[in-house]
Amino acid sequence: MQKTKIAPSLLAADFGNLQRDVEMVNNSVADWHHIDVMDGVFVPNISYGMPVIKAIQGHATKPLDVHLMIIDPDRYIGTFAELGATVLTVHYEACTHLHRTVQAIKAAGMKAGVALNPHTNISLLEDTISDLDLVLIMSVNPGFGGQSFIENTYEKIKALKELIQRKNASALIEIDGGVSTENAKKLTDAGADVLVAGSFVFKSEKPLQTILELKSVADGK
Ligand code: DX5
Ligand code: ZN
Numbered sequence: 001m002q003k004t005k006i007a008p009s010l011l012a013a014d015f016g017n018l019q020r021d022v023e024m025v026n027n028s029v030a031d032w033h034h035i036d037v038m039d040g041v042f043v044p045n046i047s048y049g050m051p052v053i054k055a056i057q058g059h060a061t062k063p064l065d066v067h068l069m070i071i072d073p074d075r076y077i078g079t080f081a082e083l084g085a086t087v088l089t090v091h092y093e094a095c096t097h098l099h100r101t102v103q104a105i106k107a108a109g110m111k112a113g114v115a116l117n118p119h120t121n122i123s124l125l126e127d128t129i130s131d132l133d134l135v136l137i138m139s140v141n142p143g144f145g146g147q148s149f150i151e152n153t154y155e156k157i158k159a160l161k162e163l164i165q166r167k168n169a170s171a172l173i174e175i176d177g178g179v180s181t182e183n184a185k186k187l188t189d190a191g192a193d194v195l196v197a198g199s200f201v202f203k204s205e206k207p208l209q210t211i212l213e214l215k216s217v218a219d220g221k
Helices: 015-026 050-059 073-082 098-107 153-166 184-190 207-218
Strands: 005-008 033-038 064-069 085-091 111-116 134-138 172-176 194-197
Touching: 005 207, 015 050, 015 207, 033 050, 050 064, 064 073, 064 111, 064 194, 073 085, 073 098, 085 098, 085 134, 098 111, 134 153, 153 172, 153 184, 184 194, 184 207, 194 207
Parallel strands: 005 033, 005 194, 033 064, 064 085, 085 111, 111 134, 134 172, 172 194
Antiparallel strands: none
16 A cells, blocks of 8 residues: 655745644644755745745745755755755756755755756756655646646656666655646656645645545545
């Protein structure tokens, strides 16, 4: 039986009721709090920064899964470790010295993830996959919640799964963007381990129930 991790993206939370929404995730069957950091440079949008993440951390009881959509992420590795990030994911496209960045994240005591934009080929991870704890495949172009899922994602998951097995690596496969109960089973069948969901969870009438359904569908129950 599969055990899919669900990571609700707080980007879609009600920021006026952030504590309430973080506690909803605490009380749900979700596994991680997904935190999207955008700098307005790497992506055309700005989300939230350190004071807000500190506030989230103050209420969160599950691991913080931090997704950095920022240029030059090396500058903030120490800061995110202090903020209590469990997983720190940087974008392949934003790192000139990816190997060094990954080592620095691990040296700071966090799990290291690398995110790939929809146009970035899986084969580019040939030389780093064995060092990674997680690979995040973007199934939308990063920057905004509520976008349509890109169908080519399934092929990328299969290619990544093949790479991980061939290299005897252990990275988890996380999918981010346009995830819902419509595609969850197909994603886990292709090899996904972690599903991020923003709008589908927080715009639903009963988010607790929605998270439960997403997990059940993903696990084929
Ligand atoms: C997009 C972010 C996602 C976003 C997903 O750049 O990385 O985590 O919150 O939102 P939905 O699930 O609404 O596509
Ligand atoms: Zn994200």
